[in-house]
Amino acid sequence: MFRLNKLIKSFGSIQNFTNWENDVVKASKPVLVDFYATWCGPCKRLTPILEQKVKEHPNVTLIKIDIDQHEQLANQNNIEVVPTVMLFQNGKKVNNFTGMLPPDQLTKFFEQIPKQ
Amino acid sequence: MDVEKQYDLFVIGGGSGGLACAKQAAKLGAKVALADFVKPSPLGTKWGLGGTCVNVGCIPKKLMHFAATLGELRHDQVEAGWVDTQVDSKHNWEKMVENVNNHIRKLNFGYKNQLMRGDVKYYNKLAELIDANTIKLTDNKGQIETVTAKNILIAVGGRPSYPDNIPNIQKLVITSDDLFWLQENPGKTLVVGASYVALECGGFLHGIGNEVAIMVRSILLRGFDQEIAEKIGLYMEEKGIRFIRGCVPDMIEATEDNKRKVTWIINGQKYEEIFDTVLVATGRVSDTQKLNLEKVGVNMNKNGKILCSADDKTSVPNIFAIGDCVEGRPELTPTAIKCGQLLANRLFNKATELMSYEFVATTVFTPLEYGCIGYSEEDAIKKFGEDKITVYHSIFKPLEWNYFEMHSGESCFAKLIVLNDNRRVIGFHYLGPHAGEVTQGYAVAMKMGVTKEQFDSTVGIHPTCSEELVQVTAVKGIDEAQKEGC
Numbered sequence: 001m002f003r004l005n006k007l008i009k010s011f012g013s014i015q016n017f018t019n020w021e022n023d024v025v026k027a028s029k030p031v032l033v034d035f036y037a038t039w040c041g042p043c044k045r046l047t048p049i050l051e052q053k054v055k056e057h058p059n060v061t062l063i064k065i066d067i068d069q070h071e072q073l074a075n076q077n078n079i080e081v082v083p084t085v086m087l088f089q090n091g092k093k094v095n096n097f098t099g100m101l102p103p104d105q106l107t108k109f110f111e112q113i114p115k116q
Numbered sequence: 117m118d119v120e121k122q123y124d125l126f127v128i129g130g131g132s133g134g135l136a137c138a139k140q141a142a143k144l145g146a147k148v149a150l151a152d153f154v155k156p157s158p159l160g161t162k163w164g165l166g167g168t169c170v171n172v173g174c175i176p177k178k179l180m181h182f183a184a185t186l187g188e189l190r191h192d193q194v195e196a197g198w199v200d201t202q203v204d205s206k207h208n209w210e211k212m213v214e215n216v217n218n219h220i221r222k223l224n225f226g227y228k229n230q231l232m233r234g235d236v237k238y239y240n241k242l243a244e245l246i247d248a249n250t251i252k253l254t255d256n257k258g259q260i261e262t263v264t265a266k267n268i269l270i271a272v273g274g275r276p277s278y279p280d281n282i283p284n285i286q287k288l289v290i291t292s293d294d295l296f297w298l299q300e301n302p303g304k305t306l307v308v309g310a311s312y313v314a315l316e317c318g319g320f321l322h323g324i325g326n327e328v329a330i331m332v333r334s335i336l337l338r339g340f341d342q343e344i345a346e347k348i349g350l351y352m353e354e355k356g357i358r359f360i361r362g363c364v365p366d367m368i369e370a371t372e373d374n375k376r377k378v379t380w381i382i383n384g385q386k387y388e389e390i391f392d393t394v395l396v397a398t399g400r401v402s403d404t405q406k407l408n409l410e411k412v413g414v415n416m417n418k419n420g421k422i423l424c425s426a427d428d429k430t431s432v433p434n435i436f437a438i439g440d441c442v443e444g445r446p447e448l449t450p451t452a453i454k455c456g457q458l459l460a461n462r463l464f465n466k467a468t469e470l471m472s473y474e475f476v477a478t479t480v481f482t483p484l485e486y487g488c489i490g491y492s493e494e495d496a497i498k499k500f501g502e503d504k505i506t507v508y509h510s511i512f513k514p515l516e517w518n519y520f521e522m523h524s525g526e527s528c529f530a531k532l533i534v535l536n537d538n539r540r541v542i543g544f545h546y547l548g549p550h551a552g553e554v555t556q557g558y559a560v561a562m563k564m565g566v567t568k569e570q571f572d573s574t575v576g577i578h579p580t581c582s583e584e585l586v587q588v589t590a591v592k593g594i595d596e597a598q599k600e601g602c
Contacts, residue, residue, distance in 0.1 A: 039219075067225075
């Protein structure tokens, strides 16, 4: 049984955003928040990459937030640049980056996310 | 009892002038708020923070003008050796507009951030004055709040005006407010007007492949040097833009397939034609009607433009006004910005410097671009007298135009107007490619009082168009403008 558990990988998931309190602050797993804008070219390139990475990475939930649809939330989080990606754990922001990261830096960012 | 006001400065209008003043005032420690609200155009077009320049003026105009110039370069590409260039390739309006609109939204976002970081409170609400210290703010849901301020700045700019002789015209035509946000190519377009808005828009629409006619009541580019204005018109005509001169639309009607039937009369003869779109660019009107200014005592002229002294004060001591909404000011972004910054310095940093409008450089981005500083020939003659000035002129052709033989060799033009007694260059005129880039540096010289002899003693950069300005020797009335030989 123990060996079987080790073989079953857990994958990350992409979640629809409904509510900051429930989806981010109260989440038990690490939450990656992708603040994007529809008019932002780098955002359009980054989001699919994040989606792919999250699928490959255990334990992370990805939430995408359109800053024009959620202006107040964007202001509260002091979003000045898009894309801004924030990692939350137990309701606290533990890591973040802005703009499009080169592949090796993106990999490093994901490696730093706790796996369990 | 003097009730403490919520803000030191409340700015009405988040365009070039308003934003600049608000940011500078906040930087100097004032408590500042800014209200910006875009009333949709009659066709429903609206946009974000930043004002006319960012959303429906300079920025989208220059991007679309650039798109058109890129198309023209296809012919030069062929002659310069590039293989497989498609000189007849089509232009994708939707792609251009999407990119332009995305860039504008990026700017809207940037301005919002600047206000936030600069501690300026931003209200996306329509402002109205209750009294000299109280502003009523209404949001798009109709909710009202009231704020108070020690000083108020009105920087509401203007909006396109419509001719008043055609019923329902606001629903039948588009203006520059709509053009830059159209989701579909406007097609065969009639541009009504002779302003730089009309000529620039007509110019780039033609440049991207549309059939364009421009209907002009009398002269082109009123207020600009007329010799150059006519050359601009001639160049556009040679490119294939139709000019319909000496009339205005008599009637505009929607056809069954939603095109526009336009009728006009010249010398008693009636003409009629179908266009896909009619773009009206016959002038702009100050956006002060709904501010309640009369009740508060702010004087305006009969066109709604606010009357201000040189220090931007209105008839009410704590109410100021800058930018397009003020009588006598040039309708330009850089002057509004500088004026706003200097006003903030005077209000909150004990500065005394007033805005100077002398030798402000501008550029008209028509298909052949025109940069100018200072006096037109007409204005110089009017102010100083024909015998007190000397006009130097030159016709030239950019070196790069020698690949593609269809480039007209007669159309680029340079003109300097010199005051005889002190030899100061008081008028600079350049008609040719990259006019904005060429003209900017010369404005520095002219503000410093440069003379014709100093121009002549300056070594030109070769081979450029700009060097023509430091080499022009032909005197108008004595010498031909066209150089002979190589």
